[in-house]
């Protein structure tokens with residue numbers, strides 16, 4: 450992992466959202482859960498994921514290979530192995546969801562983008578469920594996926610949404626596919642987050658066989674109680690309080706860009722560019738927009754900005770469909786919609 454210094458410890462829920470929810474709740478134990486998760490999230494994020502591989506080098510098997518561990522409500526990773534590739538479903542729903550979600554994500558990358566797992570070489574996909582007690586988050590730690598159960602009141606568990614699982618796994622893809630990885634701060638960090646939302650949503654659409662018009666373009670629908678919101682983020686309409694949780698602070702275009710903003714905040718801008726591109730290209734997001742975004746990853750550098758991504762996607766469209774093609778024009782127009790050029 451040392452050759453990938455910009456692997457991140459990347460969470461689906463920003464610590465800021467957990468703190469804000471904690472301020473609003475009147476339930477002391479709920480507040481405690483939220484603040485705990487916020488603190489752990491912030492602490493883990495600060496760690497560079499260059500630590501030695503904890504699991505005894507995940508094997509490059511050349512084919513689909515998944516393991517799911519039960520964290521047994523502790524914070525030691527990976528925990529106890531409960532299901533490996535080909536193993537029968539258990540009565541534990543979270544285990545099966547983590548297993549199936551990793552499988553759907555693997556299949557998408559293999560079949561649609563011709564990529565063999567996270568590293569392109571069949572890296573085993575390791576997941577831990579039941580991390581800590583009532584933990585309100587899910588994350589990729591540079592080596593594996595980790596899922597909390599949620600407090601059961603505000604957050605209902607993190608393996609229930611395929612886009613969340615695909616989001617976390619895509620952090621792994623970004624770590625390997627972008628030369629040097631994408632630094633998890635500023636615009637490159639927001640891009641890192643956005644790429645995970647993009648493929649999180651595309652994997653969900655591909656699995657449900659939804660066209661760009663049918664898709665809900667929401668991230669994290671189903672992981673939270675209705676009192677918190679419908680979803681974490683909307684790619685179609687970033688910052689829409691009715692579609693998302695009531696504190697959604699995502700800008701839709703550069704006009705709302707937040708200086709020194711959280712990586713989950715400014716990611717609304719490239720998220721919306723992808724949405725605009727997919728809508729313009731019509732049909733299914735995985736036919737053209739997804740492959741163009743994916744090809745752009747190899748054209749980025751560790752500190753890439755939104756403008757660099759605009760350039761890389763236009764270049765990727767030219768490589769796939771020809772310079773001056775309708776596809777390339779659609780990509781360029783999409784970035785103009787969000788004020789990036």
Ligand SMILES: [Zn+2]
Pocket residue numbers: 459460461616617620642645
């Ligand atoms: Zn993320």
